[in-house]
Amino acid sequence: MRRIVLIGLSGTGKSSVGARLAALLGFDFVDSDTEVARRFALPIAEIFARYGEPVFRAAEREVLRSAGERCDVVIATGGGAVVDPANWGALRPGSFLVHLTGSPEQIVWRLRTQVAQQPDERRPLLEQGDPVAALARLWSERARLYQQADVAVDTDGRSIEDLAVLIAELAAEHAAAGLIPATSIDVPTGRSDIYAAPGMLAHLGELARRRWPDARRAWIISDDHVLPRWGGATAVALQRADFAVREHAVPAGESSKSLVRLEELLDWLLAGKLDRRDIVVALGGGVVGDLAGFAAAIALRGVGLVQVPTSLLAMVDSGVGGKTAINHRLGKNLIGAFYQPELVLADTATLETLPPRERRAGWAEIVKHAMIERTATGAVEAALLFLLERSDERQLAEPDFIAGIVRRNVLIKAAVVRQDEREDGLRRILNYGHTLGHAMEAAGYRYLHGEAVALGMRAAARISLSLGRTEPEIVARQNALLDRLGLPERFEGNLADVLERMTHDKKAVAGTLTWVLLAREAGQVELSRGVPLGLVEEVAAALGAAEDRTSPMGKAML
Numbered sequence: 001m002r003r004i005v006l007i008g009l010s011g012t013g014k015s016s017v018g019a020r021l022a023a024l025l026g027f028d029f030v031d032s033d034t035e036v037a038r039r040f041a042l043p044i045a046e047i048f049a050r051y052g053e054p055v056f057r058a059a060e061r062e063v064l065r066s067a068g069e070r071c072d073v074v075i076a077t078g079g080g081a082v083v084d085p086a087n088w089g090a091l092r093p094g095s096f097l098v099h100l101t102g103s104p105e106q107i108v109w110r111l112r113t114q115v116a117q118q119p120d121e122r123r124p125l126l127e128q129g130d131p132v133a134a135l136a137r138l139w140s141e142r143a144r145l146y147q148q149a150d151v152a153v154d155t156d157g158r159s160i161e162d163l164a165v166l167i168a169e170l171a172a173e174h175a176a177a178g179l180i181p182a183t184s185i186d187v188p189t190g191r192s193d194i195y196a197a198p199g200m201l202a203h204l205g206e207l208a209r210r211r212w213p214d215a216r217r218a219w220i221i222s223d224d225h226v227l228p229r230w231g232g233a234t235a236v237a238l239q240r241a242d243f244a245v246r247e248h249a250v251p252a253g254e255s256s257k258s259l260v261r262l263e264e265l266l267d268w269l270l271a272g273k274l275d276r277r278d279i280v281v282a283l284g285g286g287v288v289g290d291l292a293g294f295a296a297a298i299a300l301r302g303v304g305l306v307q308v309p310t311s312l313l314a315m316v317d318s319g320v321g322g323k324t325a326i327n328h329r330l331g332k333n334l335i336g337a338f339y340q341p342e343l344v345l346a347d348t349a350t351l352e353t354l355p356p357r358e359r360r361a362g363w364a365e366i367v368k369h370a371m372i373e374r375t376a377t378g379a380v381e382a383a384l385l386f387l388l389e390r391s392d393e394r395q396l397a398e399p400d401f402i403a404g405i406v407r408r409n410v411l412i413k414a415a416v417v418r419q420d421e422r423e424d425g426l427r428r429i430l431n432y433g434h435t436l437g438h439a440m441e442a443a444g445y446r447y448l449h450g451e452a453v454a455l456g457m458r459a460a461a462r463i464s465l466s467l468g469r470t471e472p473e474i475v476a477r478q479n480a481l482l483d484r485l486g487l488p489e490r491f492e493g494n495l496a497d498v499l500e501r502m503t504h505d506k507k508a509v510a511g512t513l514t515w516v517l518l519a520r521e522a523g524q525v526e527l528s529r530g531v532p533l534g535l536v537e538e539v540a541a542a543l544g545a546a547e548d549r550t551s552p553m554g555k556a557m558l
Contacts, residue, residue, distance in 0.1 A: 001094065001095070001096050001171055001174070001175040001180050002070075002071040002072070002073075002094040002095065003027075003067075003068070003070065003071065003072070003073045003074065003075060003091075003094065003095045003096070004021065004025075004027070004073075004074045004075070004095065004096045004098065004167065004171055005074075005075045005077065005091045005095045005096070005097050005098065006018050006021075006074070006075065006076045006077065006098050006100055007077050007081065007082050007097060007098070007099050007100070007146060007149055008079065008099050008100035008101060008102075008146065009079050009101075009102075009107060009135060009138060009139065009142075009146075010078075010079040010107070010111065011102065011106075011107035011108070011110045011111040011114075012100035012101060012102045012107060012110075012155055013100055013102070013110070013155045013160070013163065014031075014076040014077065014100055015031050015033070015034070015076045016160050017076075017100065017155070017160055017163045017164055017167070018031065018074045018075070018076035019031075019074075019076075020160050020161060020163075020164040021074050021163075021164040021167055021168060022073070022074040023164075024164050024165065024168055025072075025074070025168060026072070027072045027073050027074050028070065028072060028073045028074070029073070029074050029075075029076075030063070030067040030070075030073055030074070030075045030076070031076045032060055032063045032064055032067070032075065032076065032077050032078050032081060033060075033076075033078045035063045035067075036056065036059045036060055036063055036078075039059060039063075040059070044056070044078075047059075057080075057084060060078060060081060060084075060087075061084055061086050061087060061090075064077065064081060064087045064090050064091060065086070065090045067090075067091075068090035068091045068093075068095070069090075075091065075095075077091075079138070079142075080142075082142055082145040082146060083142065083145065085186075085191070086186075088148075088184075088186070088191055089184065089186025089191055090186075092181060092184040092186075092191065092193060093181055093182075093183045093184040094180065094181065094182070094183065095180065095181075096150055096170075096171040096174055096175070096180050097148070097149040097150045097151075098149055098150065098151055098152075098153055098167055098170070098171075099146045099147070099149035099151070099152040099153070100152075100153055100155050100163075101152055101153065101154050101155065102154065102155045102156050103156050104131075104132040104135045104136065105132065106155075106156050107135060108131045108132060108135070111131070143213075144213055144214075147210060147213050148210055148211060149210075150170075150174055150179065150180070150210075151170050151174070153166060153167060153170075177197065177199070177203070178195060178196065178197020178198070178199070178200055178403070179195070179197075179203060179207075180195075181193045181194055181195055182194050182195060182196050182406075182407040182410050182411065183407075183410055183411050183414045184414075185320070185321065185322075185340065185414045185417050185418055186418065187322075187340065187417065187418060187421040188421070189322070189338065189339070189340050189421065190340045190342060191340070191342065192320070192322065192340045192341055192342060192343070192344060193207075193211070193342070193343055193344070194320060194344040194346070194410050194414070195207070195343075195344065195345050195346065196315065196346040196348065196403050196406040196407045196410060197346075197347070197348065197403050198347065198348050198349040198399040198400060198403055199347060199349055200345045200346065200347040201230065201233050201234060201237060201308065201345065201347040201349070201350065202233070202237055203237070203345070204234060204237040204238060204281075204306070204308065204345055205237040205238045205239070205240045205241030205243060206240075206241055207343060207345065208238065208241060208243070208279060208281075208306055208343060209241040209242070209243070211304075211342055211343055212277070212279055212304050212342075214277050215243065215277050215278060215279050215304065216243070216244060216275060216277055216278060217243060217244045217245070217246060217274075217275065217278045217279075218238045218243040218244070218245050218246070218278070218279050218280075218281050218306075219246045219248070219269060219272075219274065219278060219279070219280050219281065220234055220235065220238075220245060220246065220247045220248070220281045220283055221248050221249075221250070221265065221280060221281065221282055221283065221284075221288060221291070221292035221295070222247070222248075222249050222250075222282075222283040222284045222288055223249055223250050223251065223252040223253075223256065223284050223285075223287065223288050224249045224250070224251055224252055225252040226249075226252070226283060226284040226285070226288070226310050227247065227249040227283070227284075229353050230283060230310060230350055230353075231247055231249075231283065234281065234283050234308065235247065238281070243279075246272060248265065248268050250264070250265070250288070250291065252287075253287065254287055254327070254441075254445050254449075255445075256287055256288075256291060257287055257290055257291055257325070257326040257327045257333075258326055258327060259326060259335070261291060261326075262291065262294065262295060262326055265291065265292070265295045266295060266298075266299055269295065269299050270299065274299055274300060274303065275300075275303075276300050276303060277304075278303055278304070279303065279304035279305065279306055280292055280293075280295065280296035280299075280303055280304065280305050280306070281306045281308060282296075282305065282306065282307050282308060282319075282341075283308045283310065284308075284309070284310055284311070284314070285309065285310060285311035285313065285314045285318075285358070286309075286311065286313055286314045286317075286318035286319075286449060289307050289309060289314050289318050289319050289324075290318065290323075290324050290325050290326065290333070290336070291324075291326060292305075293305055293307065293322075293324030293339055293341065294324040294325060294326060294335075294336055294337060294339070296324075296339065297324055297337040297339035298337065302339065304342055305339065305340075305341040305342060305343075306341060306342070306343045306344070306345070307319040307320075307341040307343070307344045307345070308344075308345050308346075308347070309344070309346055310347075310350040310351075310354070311351075311354055311358055311359075311362055312351055312354065312358075312359055312361075312362025312363065312366075312402070312406075313358075313361060313362035313364070313365050313449060313450050314362075315346040315348070315351075315362070315406045315409075316362065316365050316366055316369065316405075316406055316409035316410065316413070317365040317368075317369075317409070317413065317430075319341070319344055319346065320344055320410055320413050320414065320417075321340075321413055321414075321417045321430075322338050322339055322340035322341065322417070322421065323336065323338060323423075324336050324337055324338075324339050325337075327442070330501075330504045331438070331439075331442055331501055331504040331505065332438045332441060332442050333438075334504070338421060338422055340421075346403075346406050346410075348399040348400075348402045348403045348406060349399050351399065351402065352399070357448065358448060358450075360450070360451075360485060360486045360487060361448040361449065361450025361451050361454075361487070362450055363450065363485040363487065364433070364450035364451065364453045364454040364457070364482070364485075364487055365409070365450060365453060366384075366388070366405060366409055367388070367454070367457065367478065367481050367482060367485070367487075368430075368432050368433055368453060368457060369384060369408075369409045369412045369413065370382060370384040370385040370388055370481070370523070371385065371432060371457070371478055371518065371522075371523065371525065372412070372429050372430070372432050372516075372523065372524075372525045373385065373412050373523045374521065374522075374523035374524045375429055375519070375523070375524045375525050375526075376412050376413075376415050376416045376426075376429060376430075377411070377412055377415045378415075379523070381523070382521075382522040382523025383408075384405075384408055384409070384412065384523075385477065385481075385522055385523055387405075387408070388481055389477070389481065413430065416429065416430055428514060428516065428527055429516050429525050429527070431514075431516055432457065432460060432516040432525055433453045433454070433455075433456035433457030433459075433460055433516075434453060434456055434516075435456065435460070435502065435505060435513055435514075435515055435516070436455070436456040436459045436460070436498070436502065436536070436539075436540065437449075437452040437453040437454075437455055437456025437457070437459075438452065438456070438501075438505065439498045439499070439501040439502040439505070440452040440455055440456065440491055440493065440498050441453075442501050443493050443494060443497040443498045443501055444493055444494070444497070446492070446493060447488070450487070451487060451488050454482050454487035454488060455488060455489075455491050455543060457478060457482065458478075458479060458482065458489065458543060459536075459539050459540060459543055460515065460516060460517060460518070461474075461475040461478055461479065461518055462475070462539045462542065463515065463517060463531055463535060463536065463539055464517040464518040464519075465518075466535055466539070467517070467528075467531070467535075469517045469518060469519060469520075469526065469528070470517070470518035470519060470520060471520060474518055474521075474522050475518065477522065478518075489543075490543065490544065491540070491543045491544045492544070493544075495537075495540050495541060495544050498540060499536070499537060499540065502536075512529050513529070513531070514527055514528070514529050515527070515528045515529070515531045516528075517531075
């Protein structure tokens with residue numbers, strides 16, 4: 001938890017409670033109305049009168065954006081701040097959101113008391129014929145937004161001190177349970193709130209109900225391996241929040257990312273009278289996430305989507321960022337859409353039932369993020385790379401430690417997606433290791449996605465070194481990690497098929513492949529369209545002939 005944000009109607013006590021709460025926690029305090037008034041050197045009512053509401057809202061947006069970048073701060077928002085989606089994007093990540101409520105009669109009494117104490121401070125609500133009716137109207141307009149808070153606290157009959165203590169206790173409980181988003185991705189197509197902690201699955205219903213107050217049904221899409229293990233707990237969590245639940249399983253494996261399975265899903269959803277207020281819950285690994293996400297994107301032109309990744313790879317990569325797709329006979333993920341899940345819940349306890357091979361494969365995407373972190377986030381050091389290198393076998397198997405790794409990876413990916421949702425520029429760095437890796441995966445699908453990406457990273461590192469783009473020490477650090485994590489070093493398959501499939505890479509521009517290559521500093525990469533085909537063929541052949549030195553200890557440890 002990095003900050004506490006108070007929302008609610010005017011007169012619910014946000015300013016007074018916020019100031020006391022900040023003092024109690026030793027946090028800074030920001031009152032957005034006070035800060036806007038200070039910037040204009042005018043009371044709020046005068047700002048509205050002179051410049052109009054749009055000018056006030058723009059100033060409020062800037063104040064909240066700045067406050068949302070701070071840590072250890074309590075923020076009291078204006079009553080209408082929740083109406084602006086940009087404010088949610090600024091305040092939601094890492095924040096505990098508290099909705100302060102009160103009876104209309106109590107709110108009106110407080111506002112009249114404030115005006116009596118500060119005659120120069122007008123309250124527009126009190127200037128209307130019936131302030132209680134005006135409050136009711138505002139509530140009806142904003143209720144759905146206020147209900148997205150983490151908790152609602154009734155302020156009637158409670159002292160400021162009691163309210164501050166109660167909120168501090170609730171914040172600590174939510175932080176301990178992982179019920180504060182690791183981050184949020186706020187892009188033009190929507191906001192995606194991402195949670196990662198052991199035990200998150202039990203909270204799926206309450207978090208989904210908070211996001212979709214009027215939703216009636218939840219359509220769980222999974223595979224025939226995951227649904228028997230985790231479908232019951234998922235359904236119970238949703239039913240506790242008054243969702244009617246429907247379930248559908250596809251065969252496990254990459255073959256389900258097909259037009260045939262997509263059509264089956266759409267038949268199931270539409271024949272069951274899917275409603276625009278319903279939500280789709282993708283429960284499983286990357287295959288399920290891609291398939292169910294694509295179905296949610298195109299059914300009725302889009303319904304609410306929750307990603308509940310149950311594989312390590314999906315938690316750190318495919319479940320986050322809004323890319324959905326199915327495969328075509330000419331290559332992976334050639335048919336799809338960008339569609340943000342509004343909610344992502346990564347419960348690292350579900351990894352306990354993940355087969356060891358799939359668990360190992362997930363670490364490849366984590367190593368990928370370690371190799372691109374500084375370019376992705378602007379960080380001054382490759383923190384994730386250092387963390388992985390210092391971690392021991394025991395830590396890498398613990399759900400709490402893995403949850404921390406997942407959160408760090410999500411922050412890296414979110415930083416990229418916020419800047420480039422549709423892969424027009426920076427987001428291409430997330431494909432480090434994927435140019436050759438995708439082709440190796442699609443050439444017979446004998447390799448899991450993470451295994452193929454690991455081979456692709458080894459190839460990209462060799463290319464980077466051959467072109468003089470990086471240093472031998474950086475390549476050695478990457479490969480040492482891949483070895484220790486039990487990921488393959490040798491490609492076994494038809495290299496001619498791999499090279500042919502590369503020509504259908506969806507990221508090619510005018511027939512020329514874009515490569516992500518290592519740079520001079522650890523954690524930095526760069527894009528290149530000047531990689532000679534002969535060098536690619538040479539590196540691919542070397543991977544096919546390499547001696548397999550994968551660490552037996554690495555395989556056993558994960």
